[in-house]
Amino acid sequence: MITIRDVLIFAGLAILAAAVIASLFPAGEGVTAVPACSDCAFKLTGGYWIQQCGNYAALYLGTREAARYGWAYRADGRPLRIGESVACDTAMYLWVFGGVAYVSCDGSPPRVGRDVLGQKLPFVDVRFSSDLKCTTYTIEFVADLTESYAATVEVYNEEGRLVASATGTIPGSVSFSIPTAGVYRVHIYAPPLLDEWHTLTAQVRISDLIKAQVFTSNNTQDLRPSTTLKIFDLTSYWKRGYRSVTVRVSPFWGDLHVARPADAFADFLLAWEEASSGWYDPPLYWKEVWRLTFTQTNIVLTRVYSWGWRWHEVYVDYRYSINQPGVKTLIWTWNKQGPRHNSYTVHWISTTVWIESLDSAANARASFLKECLWS
Amino acid sequence: MWSLAYGLIALAVVAFVVLYAAAHAPNFTTANLADQLYGAKKWLASSLSSLPKVDSKPRFRTSVNVVRVAEADAAAYDYGTGQWTTFPVHLPVGYRLERVGENVVYQIYLNVTRCRNATLQGGAAVTLYEVELRHSLDPLPWLEVYAAVPHNLTQYYSWLYGYYRAWGRPPAAGLDPAVGADAGLVELVKVEWALVYNAAGGTAKLYAAAPPTAPYILVADYPLTIPLACPR
Numbered sequence: 001m002i003t004i005r006d007v008l009i010f011a012g013l014a015i016l017a018a019a020v021i022a023s024l025f026p027a028g029e030g031v032t033a034v035p036a037c038s039d040c041a042f043k044l045t046g047g048y049w050i051q052q053c054g055n056y057a058a059l060y061l062g063t064r065e066a067a068r069y070g071w072a073y074r075a076d077g078r079p080l081r082i083g084e085s086v087a088c089d090t091a092m093y094l095w096v097f098g099g100v101a102y103v104s105c106d107g108s109p110p111r112v113g114r115d116v117l118g119q120k121l122p123f124v125d126v127r128f129s130s131d132l133k134c135t136t137y138t139i140e141f142v143a144d145l146t147e148s149y150a151a152t153v154e155v156y157n158e159e160g161r162l163v164a165s166a167t168g169t170i171p172g173s174v175s176f177s178i179p180t181a182g183v184y185r186v187h188i189y190a191p192p193l194l195d196e197w198h199t200l201t202a203q204v205r206i207s208d209l210i211k212a213q214v215f216t217s218n219n220t221q222d223l224r225p226s227t228t229l230k231i232f233d234l235t236s237y238w239k240r241g242y243r244s245v246t247v248r249v250s251p252f253w254g255d256l257h258v259a260r261p262a263d264a265f266a267d268f269l270l271a272w273e274e275a276s277s278g279w280y281d282p283p284l285y286w287k288e289v290w291r292l293t294f295t296q297t298n299i300v301l302t303r304v305y306s307w308g309w310r311w312h313e314v315y316v317d318y319r320y321s322i323n324q325p326g327v328k329t330l331i332w333t334w335n336k337q338g339p340r341h342n343s344y345t346v347h348w349i350s351t352t353v354w355i356e357s358l359d360s361a362a363n364a365r366a367s368f369l370k371e372c373l374w375s
Numbered sequence: 376m377w378s379l380a381y382g383l384i385a386l387a388v389v390a391f392v393v394l395y396a397a398a399h400a401p402n403f404t405t406a407n408l409a410d411q412l413y414g415a416k417k418w419l420a421s422s423l424s425s426l427p428k429v430d431s432k433p434r435f436r437t438s439v440n441v442v443r444v445a446e447a448d449a450a451a452y453d454y455g456t457g458q459w460t461t462f463p464v465h466l467p468v469g470y471r472l473e474r475v476g477e478n479v480v481y482q483i484y485l486n487v488t489r490c491r492n493a494t495l496q497g498g499a500a501v502t503l504y505e506v507e508l509r510h511s512l513d514p515l516p517w518l519e520v521y522a523a524v525p526h527n528l529t530q531y532y533s534w535l536y537g538y539y540r541a542w543g544r545p546p547a548a549g550l551d552p553a554v555g556a557d558a559g560l561v562e563l564v565k566v567e568w569a570l571v572y573n574a575a576g577g578t579a580k581l582y583a584a585a586p587p588t589a590p591y592i593l594v595a596d597y598p599l600t601i602p603l604a605c606p607r
Contacts, residue, residue, distance in 0.1 A: 010377075010380050013380055013384075014380065014383065014384075017383075017384045017387060018387065021387050021388070021391050032402070035402070035403045037403055037405075039405055039406060039407045039408065039409075040403040040404065040405050040406055041403060041404050041405075041406040042402060042403035042404070043402075095406055095478060096406075097406070097408045097478070098408070109406075109477060109478050110478060111475065111478060111479065111480045112408060112478055112479050112480065112512070113479055113480030113481060113482065113511035113512050114480075114482075114511050114512075114577075115480070115482065115511065116482050116484055116509040116510065116511050116577055117439060117471055117473060117482050117484055117509075119436065119437045120437075120438070120439040120473065121437045121438055121439070122438070122439075123427050123429075123434075123438045123439075123440070123441055125427060192437075193437075194434075195433065196431055196433060196434065
């Protein structure tokens with residue numbers, strides 16, 4: 001029969017047993033044993049300390065030597081000097097790699113390996129693009145960055161003068177525009193990420209020449225029969241600030257006075273001779289004189305002078321849109337029935353000019369293409 | 376009643392013994408440096424061909440995980456048009472690679488500083504590569520240098536030209552589309568090499584004598600193989 005007395009004795013004994021067991025238990029974490037392992041990481045509590053001896057490192061618990069290692073290093077990779085020791089307040093973290101111990105007091109893992117690279121900036125991809133007509137240039141900075149950096153782009157011309165500057169961010173993009181054709185040095189400055197120079201060439205490329213030659217200064221030679229069309233590049237004179245220039249194209253007489261155009265990306269004077277060889281009606285290379293001016297968006301052809309007894313035809317390549325082929329369009333006739341445009345505008349980045357005549361050996365051709373290159 | 380009390384006390388004693396033993400048993404996790412190193416190198420090997428390529432030296436000096444390339448013209452036979460063409464190729468000439476594992480910092484710096492034609496003692500003509508080498512781990516695991524000798528140089532460049540046509544950008548010799556993608560076109564030949572340590576600085580010089588027809592050499596820190604070419 002269970003009585004209240006039995007319950008009390010049982011409870012008393014249970015409490016007594018619990019107290020005895022609890023008193024046997026160490027409070028908190030006790031001293032941990034050192035595992036004998038390599039290529040392992042473990043935590044030691046209870047007053048361990050490690051000392052570097054002459055040819056080994058000894059791990060001590062109080063005064064008792066618990067383990068030996070080849071050498072002891074701190075977590076940052078610095079080896080302990082002989083006689084130097086490390087003790088931790090609460091817990092010691094040890095990594096053992098191939099018999100060598102790395103000690104850390106805060107649990108941060110050691111990194112084996114020196115830094116040999118030095119500066120480690122994030123990579124920024126610099127992508128250059130321009131619109132089709134080479135009017136606006138965009139430099140795009142692509143980078144995987146959490147914060148953004150200010151970037152400055154400065155554009156210098158051939159003489160080293162600043163012609164454009166723009167600011168933006170990395171990651172982000174910077175846009176600028178330049179007024180005339182030329183070779184520009186572009187400085188991209190965004191400390192500490194970028195400080196570099198690039199070359200931007202904005203030009204009109206003249207190609208596909210038939211009986212034609214390009215000059216950058218006066219030419220008074222009779223270059224027939226190989227050349228009936230002389231193309232004079234005037235762009236550099238306008239860039240240097242001249243308001244007008246006189247171009248000599250003929251051997252004896254014949255000066256062409258040309259005024260500076262209002263807004264020219266590039267400017268050319270075309271002088272053509274109708275007689276492919278032999279006798280000519282002076283002045284030479286004056287039979288069709290045309291001006292070809294690239295503005296920021298268009299190409300404008302203007303007639304300057306026509307002369308001669310043979311018939312002439314002037315054609316240009318006119319293009320309506322990007323995905324259509326060009327059309328050879330007759331814009332001027334001389335001594336002949338046909339269209340007579342003293343000025344003609346091509347709304348495109350390229351064109352071809354044909355000058356044809358009775359003497360088909362004098363027929364000349366030249367193609368002009370506006371392009372911008374980045375390097 | 377009493378047997379229950381004894382039972383409970385016995386259970387408490389067993390629980391104490393188990394808990395005490397568990398708390399005092401050696402307890403560790405494995406940290407394998409070799410595995411981590413292998414993992415870091417394998418990661419770099421897999422991402423090597425997709426790393427950004429720069430041709431400017433200042434950018435190369437300050438960035439990490441970049442490939443320095445030199446642009447050169449190569450001649451190829453265009454099988455489509457039946458004509459010879461020239462096209463630009465990128466020649467990988469420098470690397471700054473880093474991969475940090477849990478306990479290992481793997482860094483390797485390779486930069487071709489000089490490249491010249493030389494004649495070996497036996498009379499064989501070779502291209503001598505001088506490569507700057509810096510490595511984050513002092514005991515450099517064994518290094519091997521191979522030269523990629525194409526069976527047919529024209530065929531090799533025509534194969535690269537196909538990638539140039541497809542991508543519209545210059546392919547990198549030995550690196551694009553992947554390291555070892557040209558295995559059917561080239562033969563890897565083990566070349567003689569020497570590593571010269573510099574006591575004053577951390578940069579060692581690696582000299583490798585490759586056959587002159589080899590467009591690039593492969594520096595192998597297994598499993599990472601790094602192609603290096605001569606800037607021309």
